[in-house]
Amino acid sequence: MQKKYLEAGKLVTTHGVTGEMKVYPYCDSAEFLCGFERLYPSAEGGRPWRVESARAHKGMVLLKLEKVDGMAAARALVGQTVYINRDDVQLPEGSWFIQDIIGLQVVDAETGVVYGTVTDVTNNGAGDIYEIRTPEGKTVLFPAVKPFLEEIDPAGGAVRVKPIGGMFDDAD
DSSP states (O other): OOOSEEEEEEEEEEETTTTEEEEEEOSSOHHHHHTOSEEBSBTTBOSOEEEEEEEEETTEEEEEETTOOSHHHHHTTTTOEEEEEGGGOOOOTTOOOHHHHTTOEEEETTTOOEEEEEEEEEEOSSSEEEEEEOTTSOEEEEEOSTTTEEEEETTTTEEEEOOOTTSSSSOO
Protein backbone atom coordinates (compact mmCIF):
# COMPACT_ATOMS: atom_id res chain seq x y z
CA MET A 1 0.00 0.00 0.00
CA GLN A 2 1.32 3.41 -0.93
CA LYS A 3 1.87 6.00 1.76
CA LYS A 4 -0.25 9.14 1.38
CA TYR A 5 2.32 11.40 3.07
CA LEU A 6 5.95 11.16 1.98
CA GLU A 7 9.10 12.36 3.74
CA ALA A 8 10.29 15.41 1.81
CA GLY A 9 13.03 16.92 3.96
CA LYS A 10 14.32 17.78 7.38
CA LEU A 11 14.33 21.16 9.11
CA VAL A 12 18.01 21.48 10.01
CA THR A 13 18.51 25.00 11.33
CA THR A 14 17.12 28.50 11.47
CA HIS A 15 18.03 31.17 8.92
CA GLY A 16 17.93 34.77 10.07
CA VAL A 17 15.61 36.16 12.71
CA THR A 18 12.24 36.22 10.92
CA GLY A 19 11.35 32.53 11.30
CA GLU A 20 12.92 31.25 8.11
CA MET A 21 14.44 27.77 8.27
CA LYS A 22 16.87 25.68 6.23
CA VAL A 23 15.51 22.40 4.96
CA TYR A 24 17.66 19.51 3.79
CA PRO A 25 15.58 18.10 0.91
CA TYR A 26 15.05 14.36 0.52
CA CYS A 27 13.70 15.03 -2.99
CA ASP A 28 15.57 14.96 -6.29
CA SER A 29 16.21 18.69 -5.93
CA ALA A 30 15.63 21.62 -3.64
CA GLU A 31 13.62 23.27 -6.44
CA PHE A 32 11.11 20.40 -6.36
CA LEU A 33 10.40 20.98 -2.67
CA CYS A 34 10.02 24.73 -3.29
CA GLY A 35 6.95 24.04 -5.41
CA PHE A 36 4.62 23.07 -2.56
CA GLU A 37 2.04 25.39 -1.02
CA ARG A 38 1.70 23.26 2.09
CA LEU A 39 3.78 20.76 4.04
CA TYR A 40 2.75 18.34 6.76
CA PRO A 41 4.22 17.65 10.20
CA SER A 42 3.89 13.85 10.23
CA ALA A 43 3.53 10.66 8.20
CA GLU A 44 -0.16 10.75 9.14
CA GLY A 45 -0.52 14.24 7.74
CA GLY A 46 -2.05 16.33 10.47
CA ARG A 47 -2.87 19.99 10.14
CA PRO A 48 -0.84 21.31 7.19
CA TRP A 49 1.60 24.16 7.39
CA ARG A 50 1.05 26.82 4.74
CA VAL A 51 4.29 27.76 3.00
CA GLU A 52 4.72 31.54 2.86
CA SER A 53 7.92 31.36 0.84
CA ALA A 54 10.49 28.82 -0.29
CA ARG A 55 13.61 29.19 -2.37
CA ALA A 56 16.55 27.00 -3.25
CA HIS A 57 19.91 28.06 -1.83
CA LYS A 58 23.11 26.00 -2.16
CA GLY A 59 21.26 22.69 -2.41
CA MET A 60 19.03 23.50 0.54
CA VAL A 61 15.59 25.12 0.83
CA LEU A 62 15.09 28.34 2.72
CA LEU A 63 11.55 28.01 3.98
CA LYS A 64 9.15 30.33 5.77
CA LEU A 65 6.01 28.76 7.20
CA GLU A 66 2.88 30.67 8.10
CA LYS A 67 2.66 31.53 11.82
CA VAL A 68 6.32 30.68 12.41
CA ASP A 69 7.45 34.20 13.21
CA GLY A 70 10.82 34.71 14.81
CA MET A 71 13.87 32.65 15.55
CA ALA A 72 12.45 31.03 18.70
CA ALA A 73 9.42 29.64 16.85
CA ALA A 74 11.62 28.36 14.04
CA ARG A 75 14.14 26.84 16.46
CA ALA A 76 11.33 24.82 18.08
CA LEU A 77 10.80 23.00 14.75
CA VAL A 78 14.47 22.23 14.00
CA GLY A 79 15.06 18.49 13.67
CA GLN A 80 11.55 17.77 12.45
CA THR A 81 10.87 15.96 9.19
CA VAL A 82 8.45 17.61 6.76
CA TYR A 83 6.08 15.63 4.57
CA ILE A 84 4.27 16.20 1.30
CA ASN A 85 0.89 14.85 0.27
CA ARG A 86 1.21 12.41 -2.63
CA ASP A 87 -1.95 13.95 -4.12
CA ASP A 88 -0.14 17.31 -4.49
CA VAL A 89 2.34 15.84 -6.99
CA GLN A 90 1.97 14.84 -10.62
CA LEU A 91 5.02 12.74 -11.50
CA PRO A 92 6.07 12.36 -15.13
CA GLU A 93 5.21 9.06 -16.82
CA GLY A 94 7.68 6.37 -15.77
CA SER A 95 8.78 8.17 -12.60
CA TRP A 96 8.22 6.80 -9.12
CA PHE A 97 8.67 7.88 -5.55
CA ILE A 98 11.56 6.05 -3.91
CA GLN A 99 9.17 4.89 -1.19
CA ASP A 100 7.13 3.11 -3.87
CA ILE A 101 10.22 1.17 -5.01
CA ILE A 102 11.54 0.16 -1.58
CA GLY A 103 10.10 -3.21 -0.64
CA LEU A 104 9.51 -4.41 -4.21
CA GLN A 105 10.76 -7.84 -5.22
CA VAL A 106 13.55 -7.89 -7.80
CA VAL A 107 12.67 -10.47 -10.46
CA ASP A 108 14.53 -11.63 -13.57
CA ALA A 109 12.46 -10.38 -16.53
CA GLU A 110 13.20 -13.49 -18.59
CA THR A 111 13.34 -16.38 -16.10
CA GLY A 112 11.20 -15.15 -13.20
CA VAL A 113 13.98 -15.87 -10.69
CA VAL A 114 13.59 -13.72 -7.57
CA TYR A 115 16.89 -12.05 -6.67
CA GLY A 116 15.72 -10.28 -3.53
CA THR A 117 14.00 -7.14 -2.26
CA VAL A 118 14.86 -3.47 -2.78
CA THR A 119 15.87 -2.06 0.61
CA ASP A 120 17.17 1.37 -0.41
CA VAL A 121 17.65 3.66 -3.40
CA THR A 122 20.61 6.04 -3.65
CA ASN A 123 21.96 8.19 -6.43
CA ASN A 124 25.65 8.71 -7.12
CA GLY A 125 25.01 11.39 -9.73
CA ALA A 126 25.18 9.01 -12.70
CA GLY A 127 21.90 7.27 -11.89
CA ASP A 128 19.96 5.44 -9.24
CA ILE A 129 21.49 2.50 -7.41
CA TYR A 130 19.16 -0.06 -5.86
CA GLU A 131 20.33 -1.79 -2.71
CA ILE A 132 18.92 -5.30 -2.84
CA ARG A 133 18.78 -7.82 0.00
CA THR A 134 19.02 -11.34 -1.41
CA PRO A 135 17.15 -14.30 0.11
CA GLU A 136 20.54 -15.38 1.54
CA GLY A 137 20.86 -12.06 3.38
CA LYS A 138 23.57 -10.64 1.12
CA THR A 139 23.42 -6.99 0.00
CA VAL A 140 23.81 -6.33 -3.73
CA LEU A 141 24.09 -2.91 -5.38
CA PHE A 142 22.25 -2.81 -8.69
CA PRO A 143 22.56 0.00 -11.28
CA ALA A 144 19.01 1.03 -12.14
CA VAL A 145 19.75 1.95 -15.75
CA LYS A 146 17.96 1.00 -18.95
CA PRO A 147 20.17 -1.89 -20.14
CA PHE A 148 19.59 -3.74 -16.84
CA LEU A 149 16.26 -2.33 -15.64
CA GLU A 150 13.31 -3.69 -17.63
CA GLU A 151 10.30 -2.46 -15.63
CA ILE A 152 9.25 -0.93 -12.33
CA ASP A 153 5.79 -2.19 -11.34
CA PRO A 154 4.77 -1.00 -7.87
CA ALA A 155 1.17 -2.21 -8.42
CA GLY A 156 2.50 -5.69 -9.22
CA GLY A 157 5.04 -5.56 -6.39
CA ALA A 158 8.09 -6.11 -8.58
CA VAL A 159 11.07 -4.62 -10.33
CA ARG A 160 11.93 -6.66 -13.42
CA VAL A 161 15.61 -6.74 -14.34
CA LYS A 162 17.94 -8.12 -16.99
CA PRO A 163 21.20 -8.70 -15.09
CA ILE A 164 24.50 -9.76 -16.58
CA GLY A 165 26.71 -12.42 -15.04
CA GLY A 166 28.22 -11.36 -11.77
CA MET A 167 25.52 -8.91 -10.70
CA PHE A 168 23.80 -11.36 -8.37
CA ASP A 169 26.34 -14.14 -8.26
CA ASP A 170 30.05 -14.66 -8.74
CA ALA A 171 29.67 -15.84 -12.36
CA ASP A 172 31.53 -14.08 -15.15
